[in-house]
Amino acid sequence: MLLRILDPLTAVAILLLGAVWLRLDITFLERVTAAVTVLLVFSLFRDVAEGQPWRRGGHWALLARIVGSWMAVAGLLIMVGVASGAIEQFSPQLAELWLLATPVVMVLYHSAVRAVLLTVSRTRRRSAVAVALTGVSLALRRALQDAEEGGVEFCGFFDDRSAERLGLPNTEALLGRMAQTADYVRQHRVDLVYIALPVRGDARIEALLDGLRDSTASVYFVPDLHFVDLLQARVDQVGGIPVIGVWETPYYGVNAVVKRFFDVLFSALALVALSPLLAAIAVGVKLGSPGPVLFKQRRYGFGGEEIRVYKFRTMTVCEDGTNITQARRDDDRITPLGRVLRRLSLDELPQFINVLQGRMSVVGPRPHAVAHNEHYRRLISGYMHRHKVKPGITGWAQVNGLRGETDTLDKMRARVEYDLEYLRNWSPSLDLRIVLRTAALMFRDAHAF
Secondary structure (H helix, E strand, C coil), rough: CCHHHHHHHHHHHHHHHHHHHHHCCCCHHHHHHHHHHHHHHHCCHHHCCCHHHHHHCHHHHHHHHHHHHHHHHHHHHHHHHHHHHHHHHCCCCCCCCHHHCCCCCHHHHHHHHHHHHHHHHCCCCCEEEEEEECHHHHHHHHHHCEEEEHHHEEEEEEECCCCCHHHHCCCCCEEEEEEEEHHHHHCCCCCCEEEEEEECHHHHHHHHHHHHHHCCCEEEECCCCCCCCEEEEEEEEECCCEEEEEEEECCCCCCHHHHHHHHHHHHHHHHHHHHHHHHHHHHHHHHHCCEEEEEEEEEEEHCCCCCCCCCECCCCCCCCCCCCCCCCCCCCEHHHHHHHEEEEEHHHHHHHHHHCCCEEECCCEEEEHHHHHHHHHCCCCHHHHHHCCCCCEEECCCCHCCCCCCCCHHHHHHHHHHHHHHHCCCCCHHHHHHHHHHHHHCCCCCCCC
């Protein structure tokens, strides 16, 4: 959290100090730029602050992540500046100094923080053991060993089953039976004990905890949730009672604010910048074939609530009932203009209105017609988890080649898998990557028709 706060403060400090050094007045424009920068850096630098590049890539991974994240921030600021015309009032010397100096300073203090953490961890290493050798305790050991700056030395496992019964190789020795855990912990002054057993009134656990009371070790239960497809799992409390969330939306707390800020800013800028194009398409649709300009269809939104999604009409029909036929390649229902609009994804532009209304997001799982939802939710496990977030104009599945007709169950299952992967790994930087990849695919997506 310290780094998450320090990153945006550093970016703003360099901007303001640069203006002072260049003897420029700090105007309203610089203040607004500073405020927007705080929000962008706080969201796009989350992975950097949480130490993701430190795991295996070391300094080079850290450097690449900081520079890449700062380029994303700069790109968004430039886009806003161009759209608003404010970029012409911004000092070129200040912009150059700010854009170059900020990542250099960030790399220096992030590297310093990493060095300090590594030094501290080597000075005060803690020892750990796990009770019960299971899939989750093996994963825990790997995580502790990968977290170099965590300073934890994993000693081994205690289990009542023999090494032969567990099928362990000779290199994987057990420290003893569960009943021997407390004695080992006291004799070797073990700091951390992880219990990978079901939390229930088991006599073995009661005896184990009773023995560990006579030690200074910190004790943790590690629930085995590998059988659950976790989505943004986290620990919380309800009236002092600990609960573990296994299926949750990634947009909570400050994440929800960051997501909404990006949606409103991006969609407002897009509608303003593209207003002449929107007007021209509307006239073309109206003159090209009989029917309304906008096609409105019922879809499921956040929490499974029904919403109306807007698109430019590209077909001679406006289906919204219990039977809906998906558009196919060379579909004779598609109008000549509609074919062009669908090929370039321009028919989706009115959905920026849905985003401003709060019904949709710029990035998220694509919404399906209500009839298709009701059909596939019975056939694909976890299908409705897609609605833990708002549906998006573009999504992770679409930029990975799963756009267009889902004429087989396997195609829809693959799309849902990508949608759930997006929920598990969401971050503002992932949203930005999807937006950029969507723009790159506009003129060369073989799945668009």
